[in-house]
Amino acid sequence: MKEGEGLRPIDIARRIGMSTSALRHYESWGLIPPVPRSPSGYRIYTLEHLAFFECIRNMGEGFGIKLTGAVLRHVKRGNIDSALWVINDAQTLKNRDKQIALRAVSLLEEPDKPQAGGALRECMTINEVVQQTGIAASAIRYWNQIGLLQVERDGMNGYRLFSPDSLKQMILIKTLRNAGYDLSTIKELLYEVGEQNIVRAIQIARSALEEMDKALQKQLVGLHYLYKLLRELGKM
Structure with a gap:
């Protein structure tokens, strides 16, 4: 993606195998950062939003959407340690x-x-x-x-x-x-x-x-995408 350009909802939906309505749901649930709009009112997603959606898609497979949401809300607030401890607690219960x-x-x-x-x-x-x-x-x-x-x-x-x-x-x-x-x-x-x-x-x-x-293998994949997200945010 070139600098100054944005991603359309359909671009992200096709890339990660998710419907555009699901993208809107996750946005309304507060799982991604605020989304800017074009002068005509269309959503303009960035690579940062893409990283969040990829994380939702893949972490949700192994951890479930409820826990994934809790982790990403911590990430949005910059509470990375809190996000990681949520995951640690979940894996302790899984063990x-x-x-x-x-x-x-x-x-x-x-x-x-x-x-x-x-x-x-x-x-x-x-x-x-x-x-x-x-x-x-x-x-x-x-x-x-x-x-x-x-x-x-x-x-x-x-x-x-x-x-x-x-x-x-x-x-x-x-x-x-x-x-x-x-x-x-x-x-x-x-x-x-x-x-x-x-x-x-x-x-x-x-x-x-x-x-x-x-499920443990799916969690590992999800953690890979969480790591990618944190790299995108400059937190790792």
């Missing part, structure tokens, strides 16, 4: 999810093998389950409320009590959710596990691990 998925495979393939954290008690409280699995208590309660997870109640105080089997079930649910399965599909898959279709369950859990690896 935790990967460990949960690995544990799901281990529980399915070798159900009698001692697990990290020691032997499981026959009746565990929700706090103990959270410590064992890293799954949020709010998610566990929700799965119980919608009938995805069946648990017993303490006859004295009404507290939920979890068995080792229900803990394994929670780990599998979390793994499937991370892999993108909806709740109705997960319910069907849990039924198959209950019917002793363990081979099918192992295949699903391993497939979930593969999807996590693919």
Whole structure:
């Protein structure tokens, strides 16, 4: 692009494989810098805008648009360290999810093998389950409320009590959710596990691990475009 020239919305849309309406949406959401207009009112994008859109397109694939938006708003304000810490936190959570998925495979393939954290008690409280699995208590309660997870109640105080089997079930649910399965599909898959279709369950859990690896690769591509954007802005 020659100095003084601008890029039309259609130019950017064709270059990055995105519709012009999507470009306008991202602009209205505050994900890119202000866009100058021609005397006739048409948008005039610059190479800086192109770098932002490329970053949105590619980071969104691996991190999702919500987190990508949070990162780019920090970048727009010049808070580069804050943007990088948002990414670091997201990848820390992704690593935790990967460990949960690995544990799901281990529980399915070798159900009698001692697990990290020691032997499981026959009746565990929700706090103990959270410590064992890293799954949020709010998610566990929700799965119980919608009938995805069946648990017993303490006859004295009404507290939920979890068995080792229900803990394994929670780990599998979390793994499937991370892999993108909806709740109705997960319910069907849990039924198959209950019917002793363990081979099918192992295949699903391993497939979930593969999807996590693919997502990590997409994140790497997204980070490449974030680096390009920061170079364009003179921040790297």
